[in-house]
Amino acid sequence: MKHPINVTSEIGELKTVLLKRPGKEVENLTPDFLERLLFDDIPYLPTIQKEHDYFANALRNRGVEVLYLETLVCEALHTPEIREQFVEEMLIASKANINGAFNQLKNYLLEMTNQQLVDKVMSGILKSEIPSNQKTHLYELTEDFYPFYIDPMPNLYFTRDPAASIGNGVTINPMKRTARKRESLFMKYIINHHPRFVGHDIPVWIDRDYNFSIEGGDQLILSKETIAIGISDRSTAQAIEKLAVNLFENNSTIKKVVAIEIPKCRAFMHLDTVFTMVDFNKFTIHPEILGKHGTMRIYILENGSDGAVQITERNNLKEVLMEVLDLEEIVLIPCGGGDQIAASREQWNDGSNTLAIAPGVVVTYDRNFVSNELLRQHGIEVIEIPSSELSRGRGGPRCMSMPIYREDL
Numbered sequence: 001m002k003h004p005i006n007v008t009s010e011i012g013e014l015k016t017v018l019l020k021r022p023g024k025e026v027e028n029l030t031p032d033f034l035e036r037l038l039f040d041d042i043p044y045l046p047t048i049q050k051e052h053d054y055f056a057n058a059l060r061n062r063g064v065e066v067l068y069l070e071t072l073v074c075e076a077l078h079t080p081e082i083r084e085q086f087v088e089e090m091l092i093a094s095k096a097n098i099n100g101a102f103n104q105l106k107n108y109l110l111e112m113t114n115q116q117l118v119d120k121v122m123s124g125i126l127k128s129e130i131p132s133n134q135k136t137h138l139y140e141l142t143e144d145f146y147p148f149y150i151d152p153m154p155n156l157y158f159t160r161d162p163a164a165s166i167g168n169g170v171t172i173n174p175m176k177r178t179a180r181k182r183e184s185l186f187m188k189y190i191i192n193h194h195p196r197f198v199g200h201d202i203p204v205w206i207d208r209d210y211n212f213s214i215e216g217g218d219q220l221i222l223s224k225e226t227i228a229i230g231i232s233d234r235s236t237a238q239a240i241e242k243l244a245v246n247l248f249e250n251n252s253t254i255k256k257v258v259a260i261e262i263p264k265c266r267a268f269m270h271l272d273t274v275f276t277m278v279d280f281n282k283f284t285i286h287p288e289i290l291g292k293h294g295t296m297r298i299y300i301l302e303n304g305s306d307g308a309v310q311i312t313e314r315n316n317l318k319e320v321l322m323e324v325l326d327l328e329e330i331v332l333i334p335c336g337g338g339d340q341i342a343a344s345r346e347q348w349n350d351g352s353n354t355l356a357i358a359p360g361v362v363v364t365y366d367r368n369f370v371s372n373e374l375l376r377q378h379g380i381e382v383i384e385i386p387s388s389e390l391s392r393g394r395g396g397p398r399c400m401s402m403p404i405y406r407e408d409l
């Protein structure tokens with residue numbers, strides 16, 4: 001039986017991808033809570049959905065099978081026991097068990113159909129949804145102070161981050177920000193209970209209960225043997241080392257983990273906001289991460305002879321890529337063409353965040369016209385998608401997709 005997961009590169013022909021269509025969770029954003037929910041503005045739901053459908057269709061037109069997170073979760077909750085366990089775990093992760101309305105919320109959710117239940121958990125539960133006579137806790141009465149029992153999860157359409165495929169396995173990521181921590185629970189249920197995945201040996205290289213954070217936007221599969229991971233605002237050195245050890249010790253094909261330090265700031269939250277692979281030897285790059293004289297802090301983690309990880313330091317990205325990919329030439333394509341204004345504007349709108357669907361073929365946002373033109377000049381085929389609402393969440397085509405199956409190179 002064909003294994004359901006296979007991702008051994010960033011650019012191998014994309015066969016199956018996981019998306020999440022933006023839903024009601026995006027409409028539950030209000031100005032007071034934008035920052036904590038990691039948005040800069042409120043997308044207009046009908047338009048963001050239209051743009052997202054365009055993205056999904058662009059992928060389907062190229063023969064990619066598009067799976068939806070919301071559908072897979074519904075299908076995974078196929079027995080009363082799994083449903084109940086899911087609801088309980090989700091409520092505990094939302095802290096509804098601590099001096100909270102755990103039982104009311106549990107009953108409320110379990111009365112719903114699977115589709116309603118999943119939509120509700122994703123879009124958040126408002127305090128106004130539970131009748132006043134059932135409210136017994138102080139926090140339930142303070143509706144004006146904070147309107148939600150459980151927060152909406154507007155970042156769910158960035159399926160890249162809560163889980164990521166490496167080889168035949170996955171990382172179910174311990175997320176950094178409270179606003180996103182619960183997101184990886186969906187993948188746990190999918191991997192453990194969805195008929196497409198149960199019965200297969202799917203190694204979990206790092207699990208969501210690990211104490212230090214790591215997110216999929218920082219994880220790049222450079223080749224069958226090498227991955228790159230950003231040491232970033234979201235991914236910690238501890239989790240990167242732990243992942244490396246697990247990959248080395250558990251028969252993965254990965255021999256090297258390249259850890260790349262990137263500045264900790266909102267605009268560069270993940271490695272893929274400043275660096276993506278578009279062809280065998282071509283990468284997009286935001287010039288600002290290259291540092292003065294192109295010097296960076298890069299560490300290569302390998303399996304040491306005594307079972308401990310061996311770490312060596314490098315400082316030139318191009319040279320490291322040539323070394324680990326065994327190539328004579330690497331082309332770094334600067335976001336915004338190196339023009340200072342275009343670079344920071346287009347990076348802000350994810351100009352470096354491309355999704356490769358085959359070597360030399362990428363999906364990008366239409367608004368990044370300078371970067372798109374430059375990619376074309378480098379011989380890359382660029383498929384543009386509309387982006388006025390999608391981009392408000394600060395993530396691009398790579399962030400909005402979790403590859404499940406790519407052809408090997």
Ligand SMILES: NC(=[NH2+])NCCC[C@H](N)C(=O)O
Pocket residue numbers: 037038039155158160161180216217218269270272273393394395396398399
């Ligand atoms: N892989 C990525 N770059 N994801 C972008 C995620 C954006 C999201 N608003 C967040 O702050 O988490």
